[in-house]
Amino acid sequence: MSGRTAARRDVLRTTAAERGLDAVLVTNLLNVRYLTGFTGSNGALLVRVESSPAHPGDLFGTDGRYTTQAGVQVPDVELVVDRATVPALARAAVRRGAGRIGYESHDLTVDGLHGLERVLADAAAGGTAPELASVRRAVEAQRAVKDDDEIEALRRACAVADQALAELAAEGALRPGRTELEVGRELDARMLALGAEAPSFETIVAAGANSAIPHHRPDRTELRAGDFLKLDFGATVDGYHSDMTRTLVLGHAADWQREIYSLVAASQAAGRAALAVGADVVAVDAAARDVIVAAGHGDHFPHGLGHGVGLEIHEAPGIGQQGAGRLAAGMAVTVEPGVYLPGHGGVRIEDTLIVTDDAPELLTLTSKELLVL
Amino acid sequence: MSGRTAARRDVLRTTAAERGLDAVLVTNLLNVRYLTGFTGSNGALLVRVESSPAHPGDLFGTDGRYTTQAGVQVPDVELVVDRATVPALARAAVRRGAGRIGYESHDLTVDGLHGLERVLADAAAGGTAPELASVRRAVEAQRAVKDDDEIEALRRACAVADQALAELAAEGALRPGRTELEVGRELDARMLALGAEAPSFETIVAAGANSAIPHHRPDRTELRAGDFLKLDFGATVDGYHSDMTRTLVLGHAADWQREIYSLVAASQAAGRAALAVGADVVAVDAAARDVIVAAGHGDHFPHGLGHGVGLEIHEAPGIGQQGAGRLAAGMAVTVEPGVYLPGHGGVRIEDTLIVTDDAPELLTLTSKELLVL
Numbered sequence: 073m074s075g076r077t078a079a080r081r082d083v084l085r086t087t088a089a090e091r092g093l094d095a096v097l098v099t100n101l102l103n104v105r106y107l108t109g110f111t112g113s114n115g116a117l118l119v120r121v122e123s124s125p126a127h128p129g130d131l132f133g134t135d136g137r138y139t140t141q142a143g144v145q146v147p148d149v150e151l152v153v154d155r156a157t158v159p160a161l162a163r164a165a166v167r168r169g170a171g172r173i174g175y176e177s178h179d180l181t182v183d184g185l186h187g188l189e190r191v192l193a194d195a196a197a198g199g200t201a202p203e204l205a206s207v208r209r210a211v212e213a214q215r216a217v218k219d220d221d222e223i224e225a226l227r228r229a230c231a232v233a234d235q236a237l238a239e240l241a242a243e244g245a246l247r248p249g250r251t252e253l254e255v256g257r258e259l260d261a262r263m264l265a266l267g268a269e270a271p272s273f274e275t276i277v278a279a280g281a282n283s284a285i286p287h288h289r290p291d292r293t294e295l296r297a298g299d300f301l302k303l304d305f306g307a308t309v310d311g312y313h314s315d316m317t318r319t320l321v322l323g324h325a326a327d328w329q330r331e332i333y334s335l336v337a338a339s340q341a342a343g344r345a346a347l348a349v350g351a352d353v354v355a356v357d358a359a360a361r362d363v364i365v366a367a368g369h370g371d372h373f374p375h376g377l378g379h380g381v382g383l384e385i386h387e388a389p390g391i392g393q394q395g396a397g398r399l400a401a402g403m404a405v406t407v408e409p410g411v412y413l414p415g416h417g418g419v420r421i422e423d424t425l426i427v428t429d430d431a432p433e434l435l436t437l438t439s440k441e442l443l444v445l
Numbered sequence: 446m447s448g449r450t451a452a453r454r455d456v457l458r459t460t461a462a463e464r465g466l467d468a469v470l471v472t473n474l475l476n477v478r479y480l481t482g483f484t485g486s487n488g489a490l491l492v493r494v495e496s497s498p499a500h501p502g503d504l505f506g507t508d509g510r511y512t513t514q515a516g517v518q519v520p521d522v523e524l525v526v527d528r529a530t531v532p533a534l535a536r537a538a539v540r541r542g543a544g545r546i547g548y549e550s551h552d553l554t555v556d557g558l559h560g561l562e563r564v565l566a567d568a569a570a571g572g573t574a575p576e577l578a579s580v581r582r583a584v585e586a587q588r589a590v591k592d593d594d595e596i597e598a599l600r601r602a603c604a605v606a607d608q609a610l611a612e613l614a615a616e617g618a619l620r621p622g623r624t625e626l627e628v629g630r631e632l633d634a635r636m637l638a639l640g641a642e643a644p645s646f647e648t649i650v651a652a653g654a655n656s657a658i659p660h661h662r663p664d665r666t667e668l669r670a671g672d673f674l675k676l677d678f679g680a681t682v683d684g685y686h687s688d689m690t691r692t693l694v695l696g697h698a699a700d701w702q703r704e705i706y707s708l709v710a711a712s713q714a715a716g717r718a719a720l721a722v723g724a725d726v727v728a729v730d731a732a733a734r735d736v737i738v739a740a741g742h743g744d745h746f747p748h749g750l751g752h753g754v755g756l757e758i759h760e761a762p763g764i765g766q767q768g769a770g771r772l773a774a775g776m777a778v779t780v781e782p783g784v785y786l787p788g789h790g791g792v793r794i795e796d797t798l799i800v801t802d803d804a805p806e807l808l809t810l811t812s813k814e815l816l817v818l
Binding site: 111136137138140141177178179180181182183184185186206257260261264265269270274285286287289374375 | 509510511513514550551552553554555556557558559579630633634637638642643647658659660662747748
């Protein structure tokens, strides 16, 4: 792992140099995890552009609870043990001669910035305090393209979700009379038993008319024969999130159900087919959306087509009508069109995939044929 | 619930008036939940000091995904549906004549503040933009004292943890040969089955020498006869977190194990006895710490005595040598001294309790006798 995280820090180092910075102070905890491998709850990282034996390079800060863990997870970065990680790293940056320090203005709070400014002024001891400049979402942009370790974690996270659903279906746990809450809890418990650290998000189980609510919270609604059952869930493995939606029918599927299912399946296939290196995210959304609009259901698809997925369940790139940017090889994204008929029911079909130079790699392998249980 | 949240907003309204503010913009999502009952992932609240029929009072902002949910959970606050909740509420505040707006500088990011300043300047349209002033942790200070609904949620969260552990022990799941990871996952799954939304935090299962690591992450270490088994875990119910640690021995307890167990139990009892309205948090820590120091183990107790618990697993008040402030009736706190002998094993005993005018109310009811399984 540490070779991988060192390579990630080097990419950020290059970005920092290009922006005329001497160092970058990384405070977003997921960005710190990405760049170091550290999984604790308190940590910050200073990535320095210049590195020499006299002034060794990067510094990782955490508190005394994590001294042992930091030694194991971050063996290749000099450790600073201090409860107040950001001031400690800022003082170290000044001592090592940083004149212009990047920081994450989307993560650091107003109080955090004021504290940092005070520390830098004190550390400069009457001299010129270093200048602070936002690096914006530089690390998030880097995280949008996954490396092999990340793709492997996503594969495992998707496999856990696939298997949990397969086991529940095989055991007859998805049957009339059970409640959404019961099914959701069993799906969560099964993912944990299969090695997930946690569900990726609050599992959505939506039966009957509830399936027409895009983000329904499971409640005591009972599953009934002839109803749609929409399951949107995922597993977290090594910090990486899978995301999958399948919509089933219990008992006999009516014609209207088969119709909107086929429509959403065709839209989803079109969206997957549009995942190509260099594709504009708005065009990818349109490829799937056009299928639904052409069938007269445009108003029944009120959300974007998909989103990046990784250490966060929603991360760059966004794939939607308001998105911007192009896909790159190694991006992990969801494709999840839906058609929701208020009061009746809705269908969403969602996969997690990796963009490649060839066809996208499908990570969520559960069948997308209309499953009638 | 909505009468309760209205009362909470009125307390904040009084704080705002005392500080010369016309309104407070609440961005911290847990504070928004506390003040409205909203459990979604995007929401902000504007609490206005002045309220009249012409200019109705508070405003709650969220995006279109949550329109239905907001109607159910926040029926008594005017709804503003906008993906960008903070700008939308800021514009509304200007329209309603706010001249001085409080904001949460410990929560709002630097980018968020800059965006807010731009919105206020635009909304003032050439006139004087409202002034922004930090309210610091005003809502967190209010949250430190729990009302009856909150205490009831904490009771249920503690009961789930108690029952999960009792079931595992009764079924023989805590036996030599099992791994820490297996025990942790079963504890988590059991809490979910008993109605928890999630574990309160990453469950700690530490066997043998691992029990000497205060915050050990469960791994493939096997439980062995004669070893300590330290379990630190909790359940989240209605957003409220329980927190409990118990240390057991598998098989026969050695004299040294009984000795440090008795010492920690005596320290923990002293800490619980010191929980009184008006008590200084440093003195509460000292009451428990002195017992351990007197036995010559002061260096083996390297953390604070406890912390507040509620919508967050760690919240105000902190109870430790670096703490400040006094206890008040209705505060929910943990008392969790520990003695850790590196390479051998450690004991921590932790309860969640409510400070009252009388003796504290114990919420975690699992026995603290040394359990030898």
